[in-house]
Amino acid sequence: MPKLAIDVRRVNKSFDQGSYVVHALQEINFKAYVNELLMIVGPSGCGKTTLLSVIAGTLRFDSGEIDLFDTSLHQLSEKEITSFRRENVGFIFQQFHLIPTLNCVENVSIPLLLQGVARKEALQRASEMMKAIGLEGRETERPKNLSGGQQQRIAIARALVHHPKLIICDEPTSSLDAETGCRVMEILSQVAKSEERCVIVVTHDNRIFDYADRTTKMNDGKIIN
Amino acid sequence: MYEIALKMLFGDRSKYLMLISALAFATLLTTQQSSIFLGLMRWTTATLTNTQIPIWVMDPEVSQVNEVKALRDTDISRVRSVDGVAWAVPFYFSLQQARLDNGDFKTVQFIGLDSTTLVGAPAIMLEGSLQDLRQAQAVIIDRIGLLKLNKERGIAITIGDTFEINDNQLRIVGICDAAPSFFGYPQIFTTYDRALQTVPKVRENLSFILVQPKKGLTNEEVAAKITKETHLKSLTEEQFFWSTIKWFFVNTSIPISFGTTVLLGFIVGVAVSGQTFYTFILENLSNLGALKAMGASTFLLCRMLLLQAFCAGFIGYGIGLGVAGGFGFLTSQAAQFPYYMPYQIPLFVFVLILLICAFSAFIGIRKISQLDAAEVFRA
Numbered sequence: 001m002p003k004l005a006i007d008v009r010r011v012n013k014s015f016d017q018g019s020y021v022v023h024a025l026q027e028i029n030f031k032a033y034v035n036e037l038l039m040i041v042g043p044s045g046c047g048k049t050t051l052l053s054v055i056a057g058t059l060r061f062d063s064g065e066i067d068l069f070d071t072s073l074h075q076l077s078e079k080e081i082t083s084f085r086r087e088n089v090g091f092i093f094q095q096f097h098l099i100p101t102l103n104c105v106e107n108v109s110i111p112l113l114l115q116g117v118a119r120k121e122a123l124q125r126a127s128e129m130m131k132a133i134g135l136e137g138r139e140t141e142r143p144k145n146l147s148g149g150q151q152q153r154i155a156i157a158r159a160l161v162h163h164p165k166l167i168i169c170d171e172p173t174s175s176l177d178a179e180t181g182c183r184v185m186e187i188l189s190q191v192a193k194s195e196e197r198c199v200i201v202v203t204h205d206n207r208i209f210d211y212a213d214r215t216t217k218m219n220d221g222k223i224i225n
Numbered sequence: 226m227y228e229i230a231l232k233m234l235f236g237d238r239s240k241y242l243m244l245i246s247a248l249a250f251a252t253l254l255t256t257q258q259s260s261i262f263l264g265l266m267r268w269t270t271a272t273l274t275n276t277q278i279p280i281w282v283m284d285p286e287v288s289q290v291n292e293v294k295a296l297r298d299t300d301i302s303r304v305r306s307v308d309g310v311a312w313a314v315p316f317y318f319s320l321q322q323a324r325l326d327n328g329d330f331k332t333v334q335f336i337g338l339d340s341t342t343l344v345g346a347p348a349i350m351l352e353g354s355l356q357d358l359r360q361a362q363a364v365i366i367d368r369i370g371l372l373k374l375n376k377e378r379g380i381a382i383t384i385g386d387t388f389e390i391n392d393n394q395l396r397i398v399g400i401c402d403a404a405p406s407f408f409g410y411p412q413i414f415t416t417y418d419r420a421l422q423t424v425p426k427v428r429e430n431l432s433f434i435l436v437q438p439k440k441g442l443t444n445e446e447v448a449a450k451i452t453k454e455t456h457l458k459s460l461t462e463e464q465f466f467w468s469t470i471k472w473f474f475v476n477t478s479i480p481i482s483f484g485t486t487v488l489l490g491f492i493v494g495v496a497v498s499g500q501t502f503y504t505f506i507l508e509n510l511s512n513l514g515a516l517k518a519m520g521a522s523t524f525l526l527c528r529m530l531l532l533q534a535f536c537a538g539f540i541g542y543g544i545g546l547g548v549a550g551g552f553g554f555l556t557s558q559a560a561q562f563p564y565y566m567p568y569q570i571p572l573f574v575f576v577l578i579l580l581i582c583a584f585s586a587f588i589g590i591r592k593i594s595q596l597d598a599a600e601v602f603r604a
Binding site for chain 2: 093106110119
């Protein structure tokens, strides 16, 4: 029996839009396991990103319970959630969100610096992570000088450098061409298996569906399989 | 993370330069204008600065040192009779037309010092001796006044040269260093008696009475006593200084004019740096959101923002102050220019710049505290 990484139970989230209320998540239940790459797919506006934000702890939910690696997210204060994210969650964004004025190794070192690791050590570990991900020699380059695929690999290195248990990927391939997207997904597949870790990918890019260990479909704020 | 914050600031070259320029400009404008204002105000009290006398006695209607309503000659004896007065000497002060030897006329500030003691003479003699004033027709001229007369005449005036006031020939026997007067006229020093012999005859001539209190008594005590017993106005040097400054504040538009410029400098600093910093935050909002998602607390982001704002402030302040100081130095070397920058001005401007930085940071902090980490997932 694989070890449980994420347990989401009866989670609801609504957004008050003034004259009406949008029920973005309705009675969501799902589980994800360690060493699993789980894809959440569905049409635009179905609630994928909201669910991802809720799991990542960047968005409070209205009701329900979420356990992430034996930590009950719903019982944590705002400060504790921030600290939890810092220690246990790695993020890969659609637009990479690399800071353009920092070089690659500095960008990769950010999660370590946020944890309070000394700058020298953080840069050393970031450099090693870049090497592991095949970006050796690019340490001092600015992100703008790299291709989209390389930038996303830098973002992956940044997501992995502090060895988080949960990797959250928001449309990681939608800014990339098919070949580069597949290469990125291969890396993420390896990442999911490499440590006691779970990778959640939100996407509507059907070119990469095959890389999922399991796929969960969403529609109108509900999980439909 | 603070190094990251600084790299984010310095890396955005155009905004960084704009921010620094705005803050440097605000510093330069406020420092320079405040210094010129203080310089002008100091000029208004040049006679006090040059004379260095603890108590001034004058007509009750006089409110500032450049204004003269002459006293009767007998008033000096009345002042001397007041208990607590160590000595009292006459002081003459008026504006006169000097006729240079090339026929040109020039307005000068004509000052007559007590003939016996020469009390109230400028402290620094550049050429000649103060005692030379005892020679016939002798006058001493201030350095800046000499430069002005040289410019008028086209030939350098030196010791031994003569000019006329009221058809009386006067001879320059010395050159002194004196604080420039507010009206910018050359200052001619002579003895009280010679001054009266030179200028057109009027019934009352005594401009001021200069008083030294006896040892053990304060200036304020003796000044109050003189006023009480003689019904003349008697002020300590400090009181007369502030009375003069107050007069210029109330009766001229100088403070409003300079105050407006200083205010404009401050407003421009606030507007440009606030706007630039706000744009900087807006453009980095998605990256700041990413940092927040990755576990940066709002408090940490605010501290990073404060560091960026105040770092830009310090650099801008340094540049602005350097340029203002350089301007003051060069103008004081090259020409007669009212520029006085005591340490209070940089301190005052520093506080202004801190306020501008705090305002700029506040705008950013407000934006960041409202920033939802989940925003980063919304493309």
